[in-house]
Amino acid sequence: MKKTLLTITFFAFGVLSSFGQENREDQKRQGPPSIKKIFKDLDKNEDGKISLKEAKGPLKQDFKKIDTNKDGFISKEELKKAPKPKRPERPERREIN
Template sequence: MKNCKLRMSVLALGMTVLVSNSSFGQPGNGQDRKNPPTFKQLLKDLDANEDGKLSKDEVKGPLKEVFTKVDTDEDGFITEKEFENAPKPKKRERKEKR
């Protein structure tokens, strides 16, 4: 009887470790990569005056760095059409694991 309880305890502990390890592990093979934001998402997050376009003062991050390239009509704002026609960012090269 004691032997059976010991086996059940070890089995329960092993199952707990297995389940917790798989649910808290890192995502594999890049399946959970973050997609770039849509223009609607950028408006929601960055358009402070809610005019439906993004000024250089409103944007930040990589978009701010390429603002003049995206603002093709040079009016100081990025519209949805300009955003959709913007050049896509280059993918970063991955470092090889050693």
């Protein structure tokens, strides 16, 4: 009985830990959204451009920099040429002795 319970416990732990690992790997591979995805999510009126009202997050914060022709909209071409947002720096890892 104890052996069976121990086997089931190890099996369940193995399944759960591998699931967590796969989930973390998917998050690592995900990366930034594509231009197509950004427009799908933000271009609510589907006019092919993003207004300041539609923009969110870093896109809204840097709207004036990205809107290079100053027409009040961000086109796909302007977004392609936009500088990539800087990634936050990771804290240094400390070794545990």
